[in-house]
Amino acid sequence: xxxxxxxxxxxxxxxxxxxxxxxxxxxxxxxxxxxxxxxxxxxxxxxxxxxxxxxxxxxxxxxxxxxxxxxxxxxxxxxxxxxxxxxxxxxxxxxxxxxxxxxxxxxxxxxxxxxxxxxxxxxxxxxxxxxxxxxxxxxxxxxxxxxxxxxxxxxxxxxxxxxxxxxxxxxxxxxxxxxxxxxxxxxxxxxxxxxxxxxxxxxxxxxxxxxxxxxxxxxxxxxxxxxxxxxxxxxxxxxxxxxxxxxxxxxxxxxxxxxxxxxxxxxxxxxxxxxxxxxxxxxxxxxxxxxxxxxxxxxxxxxxxxxxxxxxxxxxxxxxxxx
Amino acid sequence: xxxxxxxxxxxxxxxxxxxxxxxxxxxxxxxxxxxxxxxxxxxxxxxxxxxxxxxxxxxxxxxxxxxxxxxxxxxxxxxxxxxxxxxxxxxxxxxxxxxxxxxxxxxxxxxxxxxxxxxxxxxxxxxxxxxxxxxxxxxxxxxxxxxxxxxxxxxxxxxxxxxxxxxxxxxxxxxxxxxxxxxxxxxxxxxxxxxxxxxxxxxxxxxxxxxxxxxxxxxxxxxxxxxxxxxxxxxxxxxxxxxxxxxxxxxxxxxxxxxxxxxxxxxxxxxxxxxx
Numbered sequence: 001x002x003x004x005x006x007x008x009x010x011x012x013x014x015x016x017x018x019x020x021x022x023x024x025x026x027x028x029x030x031x032x033x034x035x036x037x038x039x040x041x042x043x044x045x046x047x048x049x050x051x052x053x054x055x056x057x058x059x060x061x062x063x064x065x066x067x068x069x070x071x072x073x074x075x076x077x078x079x080x081x082x083x084x085x086x087x088x089x090x091x092x093x094x095x096x097x098x099x100x101x102x103x104x105x106x107x108x109x110x111x112x113x114x115x116x117x118x119x120x121x122x123x124x125x126x127x128x129x130x131x132x133x134x135x136x137x138x139x140x141x142x143x144x145x146x147x148x149x150x151x152x153x154x155x156x157x158x159x160x161x162x163x164x165x166x167x168x169x170x171x172x173x174x175x176x177x178x179x180x181x182x183x184x185x186x187x188x189x190x191x192x193x194x195x196x197x198x199x200x201x202x203x204x205x206x207x208x209x210x211x212x213x214x215x216x217x218x219x220x221x222x223x224x225x226x227x228x229x230x231x232x233x234x235x236x237x238x239x240x241x242x243x244x245x246x247x248x249x250x251x252x253x254x255x256x257x258x259x260x261x262x263x264x265x266x267x268x269x270x271x272x273x274x275x276x277x278x279x280x281x282x283x284x285x286x287x288x289x290x291x292x293x294x295x296x297x298x299x300x301x302x303x304x305x306x307x308x309x310x311x312x313x314x315x316x317x318x319x320x321x322x323x
Numbered sequence: 324x325x326x327x328x329x330x331x332x333x334x335x336x337x338x339x340x341x342x343x344x345x346x347x348x349x350x351x352x353x354x355x356x357x358x359x360x361x362x363x364x365x366x367x368x369x370x371x372x373x374x375x376x377x378x379x380x381x382x383x384x385x386x387x388x389x390x391x392x393x394x395x396x397x398x399x400x401x402x403x404x405x406x407x408x409x410x411x412x413x414x415x416x417x418x419x420x421x422x423x424x425x426x427x428x429x430x431x432x433x434x435x436x437x438x439x440x441x442x443x444x445x446x447x448x449x450x451x452x453x454x455x456x457x458x459x460x461x462x463x464x465x466x467x468x469x470x471x472x473x474x475x476x477x478x479x480x481x482x483x484x485x486x487x488x489x490x491x492x493x494x495x496x497x498x499x500x501x502x503x504x505x506x507x508x509x510x511x512x513x514x515x516x517x518x519x520x521x522x523x524x525x526x527x528x529x530x531x532x533x534x535x536x537x538x539x540x541x542x543x544x545x546x547x548x549x550x551x552x553x554x555x556x557x558x559x560x561x562x563x564x565x566x567x568x569x570x571x572x573x574x575x576x577x578x579x580x581x582x583x584x585x586x587x588x589x590x591x592x593x594x595x596x597x598x599x
Contacts, residue, residue: 052440056597078348078442086433090361092368104357105443107346119342123335133368149437154340174329181333185340 005030005157005188006051010060013046020046022212023060028190028205033183035203036192037300043212044192045085048159051190052082065156081150085161085192087142088149091135095126095145098134102152120148124178140171147178151187158182160191164198176202196300206300210308224298227306231298232268232276237289239263245288252279264291269298269306351444358438358451363458375421376463380414384470387534395535400475407471407478408561409533412492412553414467415460416528419496420520422456423503424513439595446592453500460496464489480566488563491576495556498580501587508594527553552579 006028013021021043028034036044049055051064053073061068067075082088089098099120103113121130124144129137134145143163150158160179164172179189179202193199199206200220208216208223216223232253236245242259246266249257253275257268270276276295283290298306349357366372388399388406396402426449429435438448468485478485502523507516530547537548548554556576559569 049436054436054439074442077440080440082436082440084433084436088433088437090365090434091432092365093361094368097364101357101361102437102441104360105349105354105438105441107349107353109346112344112346116342116344119339123332123339125332151340153345154343174332177329177333178336181336182340184333185337187340 003030004028004063004066006034006062006064006190008051008060008062011047011050011057011062012059013043013050013055014058019212021050021057024209024212024214026062026207026214028188030188031183031186032204033179033189033191033202035199035206036190036209037194037196037199037203037206037304038192038209039194042209044194044209045161046212047209048082048161048190048192052080052159053077054082079155080157080159081153081155082159083146083150083161083163085165087134087146089134089142089146092133094131094133095137095141095148096121096130098145099149099152102149106153108152116152120152124148138171139167140174143167143171143175144178147175151182155187157188157190160189162192162194164193164195172198196304200300208304208307216303216307220300221297223300223303227269227298227303230270230273230295231302232270232279232293232295234266234283234293235262235264235291236266237264237291241288242266244286245283248282248286248288249279252282269302270295348442351447354443354447355450355454358448359454359458360451362452362455365455366459372421373459373462376418376459377466379418380410380463380467381470383414383417384410384467385474388474391534403471403474403476405536406534407468407476408488408564409531409557410471411464411467411489412557412560413528413533414463415492415496416499416553417524418460418463419456419499420503420517420524422453422500423507423516423520426452426504427507427510427513427516430507445595446588449504449591449595453497453504456500457493457497460493461489464492478564478566480564484564484566488560491563491569491573492556492560495552495576495580498583501584501591505587505591505594508591527551532557552576555579 004027006026008024008026011021011024012019024043024047036047038044046055050057051062051069053069053076056070061070063069064076065079067079069076090101093101096117099117100113103116104110108116118127121127124147126141126144126148129141134142137145147160147163163179164175167175176198179191183189191202203220205219206217206223207214216226218226234245234249236242242264246257246259249266249268253268253270255268255271257266259265260267273295280290280293387410388403391406392399392402396405435448439445468489480488503516503520506519510516510519526547530544531551531553532548533553537545537554540548552575555572556579559572559576562569562572
């Protein structure tokens with residue numbers, strides 16, 4: 001058994017003039033969730049499509065579970081499953097028919113397919129909706145039938161491409177629970193997301209991708225540590241006092257203090273937590289009233305800002321995902 | 324979903340995953356038939372798609388018979404004997420174009436991503452789709468035959484002759500289908516597929532011997548009509564339905580069918596491997 005679930009060297013995929021994926025090196029261990037984090041158009045989907053043998057790389061090599069994605073595509077296909085960004089089920093068919101279709105394609109006999117399909121519908125709380133067309137399902141149900149279709153034959157590795165994009169918070173939590181259950185069982189999951197909190201909540205390790213290149217890699221904690229030990233958020237009572245508060249904080253913290261679009265707020269990346277108490281006392285002593293303050297680990301948003309120089313949301317709205 | 328049920332769900336998912344049964348890999352034929360089953364399920368859920376194989380052939384048959392019958396053959400009764408096999412061919416071949424638009428729509432939906440990521444014989448998704456379409460073509464052939472019989476067609480070849488003719492037509496229609504699957508891999512929208520398919524279809528169907536005897540045509544047109552594969556098909560189908568030997572036209576039709584699958588089947592699979 002190969003040690004790594006995924007290993008790639010210099011993967012490249014070009015669409016016309018655009019280098020959608022521009023030299024991606026990955027080394028992903030078996031087990032757990034590997035998060036692939038980046039804005040729309042960063043190349044996440046294209047990497048997943050190359051790894052699941054849907055498109056061929058223009059350059060570079062890759063192995064999945066020890067099998068070459070170019071020369072042993074069939075071996076790869078029989079061990080991985082893909083849940084695409086858009087529902088990879090047939091919306092005209094019922095949930096039951098969709099699962100049955102996949103089961104039969106995997107070689108289940110008619111009888112065994114019926115049994116397996118019932119088991120999966122039950123597991124994903126879709127028994128009642130089994131005979132309805134998928135196009136009549138809610139967003140959360142579609143995701144569940146999609147994931148169920150991916151595990152008709154238990155895969156060693158599951159690719160989940162933006163599994164919660166467009167879902168309401170409740171359905172999102174359901175999908176998260178499903179992913180956790182699969183990881184507990186021992187399935188390796190590679191998950192792409194543009195939501196920083198999703199990577200934070202699920203992924204053991206995270207690769208940050210932007211403009212086709214991996215720009216950072218590590219656990220959520222490591223990535224956060226790379227931008228400093230924490231961030232201080234302060235909101236002053238009176239917006240006229242913000243400038244004065246900013247200079248006091250800069251003096252006592254010894255780091256740059258940034259203003260934000262909120263006219264009362266200030267944030268600062270902190271190296272030394274000890275100085276925070278002193279700086280806050282100084283504000284009090286000089287009569288600057290605070291509406292609120294908090295000291296937290298940096299969010300992945302801030303990590304993204306520090307790594308790419310632009311907030312994740314902004315780049316997301318500017319580009320479209322390359323097909 | 325409350326915490327208790329989500330825990331229960333997690334357990335059910337774990338036990339579903341723990342079922343690590345791996346059935347033996349199915350044969351190419353078996354997966355193709357499974358995809359054919361999918362095509363039939365789609366007809367069950369979206370019965371409107373039978374509109375084109377029922378209403379369309381009736382309209383075409385009645386229209387062309389009564390429009391041209393008097394002018395070409397002096398009467399409808401005389402003309403139907405000549406036209407019936409040809410209009411059968413035309414009805415079915417026109418319907419094959421929908422294969423291309425349906426596939427193009429399917430390809431955009433993401434469900435083909437799943438099919439392509441499965442460890443199966445790759446062409447089976449497309450072969451199965453064409454097999455399912457063969458059912459639609461059969462419906463169209465039956466509807467057209469019944470309409471022709473109702474307005475006075477009495478094929479000399481009898482039931483057996485008509486069945487043989489329809490079988491040959493189905494073989495050619497299946498082969499022609501690969502031209503449309505290739506177009507749908509090449510072009511980006513169902514409308515574009517339909518547009519190009521129409522341009523290919525027009526000279527194939529109308530510049531043929533379906534409606535009139537080619538001997539009245541100018542030389543350059545006769546030259547085309549005589550090499551047009553649809554003309555060979557129509558001549559062979561006519562002979563079979565009239566209870567005569569189809570001769571060389573049968574062989575030529577089968578050669579064309581094999582060539583279409585070989586060329587356009589390969590081109591389709593080449594694009595299917597790495598679509599845009």
